[in-house]
Amino acid sequence: MALAALIPLAAFVAGRGRVAAVRSALGLTPPPRTSMARQALAVAAIAVLGLAAAQPALSDVATARTRTNVEVLFVLDTSLSMAASASADSPTRLERAVAAAARLRATIPTVPSGVATFTDRVLPDLLPVTDVAAFDRVLTQAVAIENPPPIETGIVRDTDYAALQDIGTGNYFEPGVTRRVVVLLTDGESLPFNSSQIASQLAPALGYRFLAIRFWAADEGVYNTNGRRQPGYHPYAAGKVLLAQLAASLGGRSYEDADLGEAADYLHQIVGTGRTTTTQRAASVRTLAPFVAGLAVLLLALALAPAPSDLPSRRAWQRVWRAGGESSVR
Secondary structure, three states: HHHHHHHHHHHHHHHHHHHHHHHHHOOOOOOOOHHHHHHHHHHHHHHHHHHOOOOOEEEEEEEEEEEEEEEEEEEEEOOOOHEOOOOOOOOOOHHHHHHHHHHHHOOOOOOOOOEEOOOOOOOEEEEOOOOHHHHHHHHHHHOOOOOOOOOOOOOOOEEEEEHHHHHHHHOOOOHHHHOOEEEEOOOEEEEEOOOOHHHHHHHHHOOOOEEEEOOOOOOOOOOHHHHHHHHHHHOOOOOOHHHHHHHHOOOOOOEEHHHHHHHHHHHHHHHHOOOOOEEEEEEEEEEEEHHHHHHHHHHHHHHHHHHHHHHOHHHHHHHHHHHHHHHHOO
């Protein structure tokens, strides 16, 4: 599109040569240089418009320190029981778990972290990255009740810890990472499971570290959209014992949501320290196309505007004024 500016430029050069030859033959004086300025402005307007079509932009590149030996995967229970709350207007267990995950993630900004959700199977939503903003967006936009939906729908208590062993067989972590931290956020209301099978896939000897946080209260219930409590759901108090057994089998610890500060301290402990590297990422991008297009319009307006020599001079206006006055007197 910018090359189209060569067409009027070539036409102007060719026409200027022919006009100069005719003017020389007739002995005419050269015209004012404003015509050349107009052509230059028109050519510049087309060239700048072509630049605007290329969508120029400015990007701010941010640098960050990133741990290379450890990654964290936050696994959130999205079963129907996680929709339980103290009242119809109170935060649900899942909403409290999402807020806790964001808070824990903020305490380890240099550690790549990802998000996964599960009921009776695990769904990766975000593989571990250093971008905290992307992590928070996934938490608020992708994590929802029964996402993924359980294989057997219609069951209030459909959490199955056995699905966690899929993390050990899937590609949730980079192959070169030596420490793989799994943070489980759940209400603890799981179906019966075989802890030895899970431990065989997420063993500390394989580099895994485990932390669990339970979001549960005895007076909570699952409410319909009309604010009525579902009679089919009853809190499962034994979930605390089951979660503690799971954490012990994996060499980790389990906490209640009221002890989030202690859980954060333990997370720092199992993340540990290690080598970091500098990474770069585009923090923001600003499009300049509208401003460049505006410049093209301004240049075109200047090219089409009448030149000062084309406007009547002050003396000419005075002569017209006097002529009008004399005619009115007559």
